[in-house]
Amino acid sequence: MPSSRTAAARAGTRSPGAGGAARLELLESLLVASSAAQCAERTLAWLQRRAGVSWGVCMAAHAGAGPRLVPVASVGVPVRRIEQFSVDLELGDHPLTRALLAAGPVMISPNGSRSPVTPLGRRDVQAISLAPLHSRDLPAGLLLVAPATRTLAREARWLSRVVGPRLAALIAALRLEESERRLQRERGLLSSIINAVTDPILLTDGEGRIIIANARAETLLATDDDQSEGRRRAVALNNMLFSAALTRHAIEGAEAPRHEVPLVDPVDGSDLLFELLSTMSSDAREGTGIVSILRNVTDLQRATAELEDNYRKLRQTEADARAERDRLDLVIDSVADPILVTDPGGNTVMMNAPAEHLFTAPEVSSEEAQRLVQANDAHFSSFVSNLFFEGGTLRRSGSISLVDPGTGAALPMEAISGKIVSEHGEVTALVTILHDRTEELERARLYEELKRASAELELKVREATAELVRQNELLRRSHIALEQASALKSQFLANMSHEFRTPLNAILGYTSMLLKGVSGELAAPQRRNLERIDSNSQHLLSIINDILDITRIEAGKMPLTVADFPMLDLIREVLAEVEPLIARSKLTVTTQVNDALPPLRSDRQKVKQIVINLLTNALKFTPQGWVTVTAVCDPVIERMAIAVADSGIGISPKDQDVIFEDFRQADDSPTRQYTGAGLGLAICRRLAAMLGGELSVRSALGEGSTFTLVLPRAPEDDR
Amino acid sequence: MMVQAPPTLVLLVDDYPDNRDIYVQFLTYSGLRVEEAENGHQALDKAFSLRPDVIVMDLSLPGLDGWEATRRLKEDPRTRDIPVIALTGHALAGHSKGAFDAGCDAFITKPCLPERLLDEIRAILAAARPRSGDTTP
Numbered sequence: 127m128p129s130s131r132t133a134a135a136r137a138g139t140r141s142p143g144a145g146g147a148a149r150l151e152l153l154e155s156l157l158v159a160s161s162a163a164q165c166a167e168r169t170l171a172w173l174q175r176r177a178g179v180s181w182g183v184c185m186a187a188h189a190g191a192g193p194r195l196v197p198v199a200s201v202g203v204p205v206r207r208i209e210q211f212s213v214d215l216e217l218g219d220h221p222l223t224r225a226l227l228a229a230g231p232v233m234i235s236p237n238g239s240r241s242p243v244t245p246l247g248r249r250d251v252q253a254i255s256l257a258p259l260h261s262r263d264l265p266a267g268l269l270l271v272a273p274a275t276r277t278l279a280r281e282a283r284w285l286s287r288v289v290g291p292r293l294a295a296l297i298a299a300l301r302l303e304e305s306e307r308r309l310q311r312e313r314g315l316l317s318s319i320i321n322a323v324t325d326p327i328l329l330t331d332g333e334g335r336i337i338i339a340n341a342r343a344e345t346l347l348a349t350d351d352d353q354s355e356g357r358r359r360a361v362a363l364n365n366m367l368f369s370a371a372l373t374r375h376a377i378e379g380a381e382a383p384r385h386e387v388p389l390v391d392p393v394d395g396s397d398l399l400f401e402l403l404s405t406m407s408s409d410a411r412e413g414t415g416i417v418s419i420l421r422n423v424t425d426l427q428r429a430t431a432e433l434e435d436n437y438r439k440l441r442q443t444e445a446d447a448r449a450e451r452d453r454l455d456l457v458i459d460s461v462a463d464p465i466l467v468t469d470p471g472g473n474t475v476m477m478n479a480p481a482e483h484l485f486t487a488p489e490v491s492s493e494e495a496q497r498l499v500q501a502n503d504a505h506f507s508s509f510v511s512n513l514f515f516e517g518g519t520l521r522r523s524g525s526i527s528l529v530d531p532g533t534g535a536a537l538p539m540e541a542i543s544g545k546i547v548s549e550h551g552e553v554t555a556l557v558t559i560l561h562d563r564t565e566e567l568e569r570a571r572l573y574e575e576l577k578r579a580s581a582e583l584e585l586k587v588r589e590a591t592a593e594l595v596r597q598n599e600l601l602r603r604s605h606i607a608l609e610q611a612s613a614l615k616s617q618f619l620a621n622m623s624h625e626f627r628t629p630l631n632a633i634l635g636y637t638s639m640l641l642k643g644v645s646g647e648l649a650a651p652q653r654r655n656l657e658r659i660d661s662n663s664q665h666l667l668s669i670i671n672d673i674l675d676i677t678r679i680e681a682g683k684m685p686l687t688v689a690d691f692p693m694l695d696l697i698r699e700v701l702a703e704v705e706p707l708i709a710r711s712k713l714t715v716t717t718q719v720n721d722a723l724p725p726l727r728s729d730r731q732k733v734k735q736i737v738i739n740l741l742t743n744a745l746k747f748t749p750q751g752w753v754t755v756t757a758v759c760d761p762v763i764e765r766m767a768i769a770v771a772d773s774g775i776g777i778s779p780k781d782q783d784v785i786f787e788d789f790r791q792a793d794d795s796p797t798r799q800y801t802g803a804g805l806g807l808a809i810c811r812r813l814a815a816m817l818g819g820e821l822s823v824r825s826a827l828g829e830g831s832t833f834t835l836v837l838p839r840a841p842e843d844d845r
Numbered sequence: 846m847m848v849q850a851p852p853t854l855v856l857l858v859d860d861y862p863d864n865r866d867i868y869v870q871f872l873t874y875s876g877l878r879v880e881e882a883e884n885g886h887q888a889l890d891k892a893f894s895l896r897p898d899v900i901v902m903d904l905s906l907p908g909l910d911g912w913e914a915t916r917r918l919k920e921d922p923r924t925r926d927i928p929v930i931a932l933t934g935h936a937l938a939g940h941s942k943g944a945f946d947a948g949c950d951a952f953i954t955k956p957c958l959p960e961r962l963l964d965e966i967r968a969i970l971a972a973a974r975p976r977s978g979d980t981t982p
Contacts, residue, residue, distance in 0.1 A: 631956035635867035
């Protein structure tokens with residue numbers, strides 16, 4: 127303002143006189159003008175009054191980027207056309223630009239070449255360039271007025287010097303005001319922005335004093351007197367921690383990976399963790415400061431801790447799962463049956479060792495093995511895909527014919543598959559266990575064979591049984607026939623013996639009568655011959671009697687008459703009967719019988735017959751020496767033994783059975799030394815058996831014989 | 846002077862002539878009277894008519910056999926008390942039993958020497974004598 131006053135004073139001093147009062151009026155009105163527009167309006171109004179101007183435009187020159195002439199006020203110009211006066215100052219050949227830069231007032235006439243580009247119309251316009259505030263600046267503006275009067279011409283330069291600086295000053299003031307307003311608005315926005323940031327933001331000076339802090343930073347680091355003791359202490363602690371962090375940051379530099387600042391929330395006392403991000407800011411006026419942003423990483427830390435915890439748990443779970451899986455693998459591998467796990471895509475997810483043997487070929491394997499493995503795979507895939515498409519059933523079993531890739535042997539397999547279904551009902555996998563049915567089938571085959579063989583055997587047994595029945599029937603018939611034949615034989619023998627006896631009876635009778643002299647006395651030779659006849663007849667009779675005995679025994683027609691009798695009596699009786707033979711033999715015959723021998727209960731007649739037979743045999747076959755008859759009883763087993771021993775010729779072992787057969791003697795030759803029919807021992811053995819006892823011999827050739835009759839002391843049914 | 850009792854009369858029944866002959870000879874030689882019969886009917890006739898002291902009966906006879914003849918003799922009061930000695934060549938069991946069942950008083954198996962038969966006759970007569978003596982006039 128002092129400069130414009132100086133200019134006005136200078137103008138006043140140069141143009142004193144009548145116009146002096148008018149100029150003063152303008153100067154006063156210009157001084158109180160508060161804006162460029164007011165200043166321009168008053169100038170134009172003054173020109174209307176003072177110089178008779180009817181049309182005018184006052185334009186201000188705006189410097190800076192894109193300098194323009196902008197209309198500020200006008201007179202007699204339609205409002206819609208005002209903007210046409212805005213001129214880009216960089217267009218140097220514009221008449222208005224040239225007028226602006228001219229040294230003095232310029233007349234712009236319409237009949238020039240410039241008419242199409244000016245909005246001046248068909249009038250002559252006086253252009254007055256308005257002087258700048260400072261001489262080096264661009265002119266402050268341009269005043270276009272019409273008509274050009276003498277007064278105007280006279281006042282033009284003065285106007286330029288007076289209105290120009292004032293207009294420039296007002297424009298400058300306006301601009302300053304605008305810029306300050308903008309600055310304040312921006313500052314307010316900035317403050318809202320940093321306050322809106324939840325992370326504390328601070329600007330500190332070189333000594334660490336806080337210059338600017340946002341709301342969050344203030345809660346942590348600034349305190350009021352009315353706050354509680356605890357809060358104040360927390361804030362003091364925070365300041366200490368923050369300063370230490372800043373110092374550490376300054377020492378370690380920005381290269382340090384992270385600067386963490388643990389602070390305390392003064393409101394609730396909880397621990398907070400911040401990450402400090404600091405940047406040096408240099409300002410020419412303010413000096414060096416530090417901008418710090420504290421990023422709240424408390425949640426982050428918690429999250430990290432949780433994350434780590436989760437990760438650790440995950441690892442543990444994973445390890446558990448792996449261990450579980452290892453155990454499962456062990457179990458599965460230890461199963462002898464192949465096990466496969468298939469996913470819904472038909473891919474084998476897992477298989478145990480036996481399954482690998484069937485479905486994977488070692489790299490070094492024959493083409494044949496590879497082909498077999500592929501065939502196995504195809505069979506299995508077909509089975510599994512069928513099952514996947516089947517709805518409903520969770521389990522299925524079926525048969526697959528596989529082949530052992532190693533040996534080429536057929537493996538009839540039973541496959542049992544189970545679907546593994548997720549909680550959403552989706553089939554996630556299929557577990558299949560294959561079981562080799564070879565043995566089972568072999569067993570079944572063997573069983574069938576066994577059954578067949580058994581049936582065959584049964585048939586054969588049945589046939590054999592039928593045959594046996596048939597044979598039995600034949601046997602039975604032949605047995606009957608034999609019995610009939612035997613009965614007929616017995617009858618025949620009985621009849622024959624009768625028929626023999628009748629004539630023999632006559633022979634013996636006549637001989638006896640002759641020897642008794644019934645027919646008169648006999649000469650000695652006649653008597654001797656008659657005796658021979660008698661002897662032979664007696665022998666013949668004994669043979670017939672023996673045959674008859676055997677016949678009776680075999681026909682079961684030999685009745686037993688059982689009674690008690692003392693054995694000693696029987697032996698004495700026998701000895702008495704054979705006394706003639708003993709006397710003739712000159713042998714020493716003794717008996718050894720205990721007086722206390724209990725009585726025997728048996729058929730006396732038959733026992734006697736046996737003993738006589740044994741004794742006569744002994745006498746017959748003992749040329750010299752002795753014969754002993756012994757009888758003993760074993761009270762425990764209730765048996766009595768009667769033995770006849772001799773010092774005779776003896777019997778060879780091979781003949782010891784023969785002698786008990788019918789019509790046999792040890793010497794069976796036609797020229798044998800000893801007479802006899804050879805029926806005696808056969809009859810004796812039969813009689814012994816009838817009596818429940820037995821007859822045996824102990825002998826050696828040349829060493830005599832001992833025949834022993836063992837009998838029960840009483841018949842079985844008697845005891 | 847003692848009145849001598851008439852000699853014992855034996856009726857000998859046998860179909861085999863030689864055997865009859867032996868016994869007739871020997872019994873006669875031994876002082877007995879002997880009458881012969883060669884079959885059952887003849888035996889019955891002679892027994893009824895002659896009333897012998899003892900009858901020696903061969904069991905195997907043609908026509909009416911010894912058992913039947915003996916049974917009839919024992920059924921008839923005239924001959925009931927006459928002892929019968931059965932004589933047979935059959936030695937099989939059953940023959941002797943059948944003989945006793947028929948009423949025979951003794952049983953002898955052939956071969957039988959003449960003196961043995963005599964012994965048997967004497968023995969059986971001795972047993973029967975007291976009664977016989979009472980009834981004999």
